Amino acid sequence: MADAAHDDHHDHGEFIAHHFDSAEQQFDSGKLGIWLFLVTEVLFFSGLFVAYTLYRNHHPEIFDQAHVFLDKYLGGLNTIVLLFSSLTMALAVRAAQLGRNKNCGIYILITMVCAAMFLGVKAIEYSHKWDIGIFPGSLFALNYQHPEPTMIAGISDYLIWISMIPAILLVLFSVASIVGLLTKKTVFSKLMLGMAITVGGYFLGVFAGYSYMEAIMDHGDESHAAVTVEHDDQNIHMVSMTIDDEKSGAGHDGDHKEGDHAHAEGDHGHGGHHEQAYDKHHPDPKSLSKDVKIFFSIYYCMTGLHAIHIIAGIIALAWVYWRCLLGHWRTDYFGPVDYVGLYWHLVDLIWIYLFPLLYLID
Amino acid sequence: MADQHNDLPRFNHPASIKLLLAVFGSLIGLTVLTVATSAVWPESNLPADLAFPVAMIIASVKAFLVCAFFMHMWWDKKFNIIVFLSSTLFAALFIGLTLLDTGHYQNSIDNFPRNEVAQPPE
Known part of the structure; x- marks a missing residue:
């Protein structure tokens, strides 16, 4: 099978189904099929875009009040990660078109790692929202109070729970890869290794997002989302914002001792060292419309559905990666790479619109 | 535009690496532009009504680039x-x-009548 790439390019190859006259007819049929599928995807998402447009059109104030909880730089990071994965996907298609299976595999692997990294950053974003009670719909209960002690100091419990799944997958894939190596199943071993690296991308994303959050809090950057740091003896913790309601109610300004709850609020005008309970990115819950939760219902539906597509994309890419390892692609048979690529670019395309619509409202 | 590969079947058009990198560079540039625009716009004297159309135009240019070249x-x-x-x-x-x-x-x-909706919750 691995020899397929070296076969004569003009015969009725092993991957040309018998009901097609030629490789070209098979390719064109598949291409029309994937375009039709993408049409259904666009229409699928368009329902959510309708919800977005209607609510924004009729209740712009909800969007004005709610968007401050989204961090446009984390969203921007994810945009760039996704655009980069689109580049490597396009390069993978090119490699497959030239019958270069090894290069194609490398590009596909990078694409999968970027996809997982996107999910990692998303996990940071979601878990920080959940920490302060930003849930969809009727579950919405914004509250900056210090949460119960977390399982691991400084790390959101929600983040730990979501990361359980990739952590388990990482172990399973690593073990499977080693078992494959020991039993001399080379392709299987490489596939599992690739999947383990992919899952590693998730933790890379978590790390990048976490570091970013920490950095903006240290510098009191204006862009920081609704989180802050708590300085401990040795650790810098990321916890949900710590506000003493009585003090904030009294307009209290900056009497915390060193080592006490130190806010990293983002108003440079105050010289970076000050205490202000509510600011642009931490609005008083009482000042918000009751309907702000509608924005977050839309936000979670749109980004959640998009994230599901990313996961589906990783599964499809893993299949392409496996076939790269088997050396299936040749100059007259690269359709599946192209089709999965088109799907992947569509996922990117949807994010290109989601990003300004959700993160860049101002 | 594509590399010259005369031995390829006619349905096979690999895009040149230069082109793909140029498209990627433009996409990153446009992403930075749209973030910068949204950061600067509220403080500027530019008409607030135009911020949204501008963001959508930038997104559409990006979408065009992805469709035309990445999606072939x-x-x-x-x-x-x-x-x-x-x-x-x-x-x-x-x-x-x-x-x-x-x-x-x-x-x-x-x-x-739904005045209570507009009131902040107690």
Whole structure:
């Protein structure tokens, strides 16, 4: 099978189904099929875009009040990660078109790692929202109070729970890869290794997002989302914002001792060292419309559905990666790479619109 | 535009690496531009109403670049392009007609007594 790439390019190859006259007819049929599928995807998402447009059109104030909880730089990071994965996907298609299976595999692997990294950053974003009670719909209960002690100091419990799944997958894939190596199943071993690296991308994303959050809090950057740091003896913790309601109610300004709850609020005008309970990115819950939760219902539906597509994309890419390892692609048979690529670019395309619509409202 | 590979079947058009990198560079540039625009716009004297259309235009330029070159539409069959673009037409109809319809009843909604909604929760 691995020899397929070296076969004569003009015969009725092993991957040309018998009901097609030629490789070209098979390719064109598949291409029309994937375009039709993408049409259904666009229409699928368009329902959510309708919800977005209607609510924004009729209740712009909800969007004005709610968007401050989204961090446009984390969203921007994810945009760039996704655009980069689109580049490597396009390069993978090119490699497959030239019958270069090894290069194609490398590009596909990078694409999968970027996809997982996107999910990692998303996990940071979601878990920080959940920490302060930003849930969809009727579950919405914004509250900056210090949460119960977390399982691991400084790390959101929600983040730990979501990361359980990739952590388990990482172990399973690593073990499977080693078992494959020991039993001399080379392709299987490489596939599992690739999947383990992919899952590693998730933790890379978590790390990048976490570091970013920490950095903006240290510098009191204006862009920081609704989180802050708590300085401990040795650790810098990321916890949900710590506000003493009585003090904030009294307009209290900056009497915390060193080592006490130190806010990293983002108003440079105050010289970076000050205490202000509510600011642009931490609005008083009482000042918000009751309907702000509608924005977050839309936000979670749109980004959640998009994230599901990313996961589906990783599964499809893993299949392409496996076939790269088997050396299936040749100059007259690269359709599946192209089709999965088109799907992947569509996922990117949807994010290109989601990003300004959700993160860049101002 | 594509590399010269004369031995390839005629349905095989690999895009040149230079082109793909140029598209990627433009996409990153446009992403930075749109973030920068949204950061600067509220503080500037530019008309606030234009911020949203500008962001959408930038997004559409990015979408064009992705479709045309990453998705190979530039070299694709016209029929496939029509099929795909028809989806945006129907999505636009979906959004547009729904907006028209709900807009029609907005007065009734606005006049409905629901003062408590506008009040901050106690």
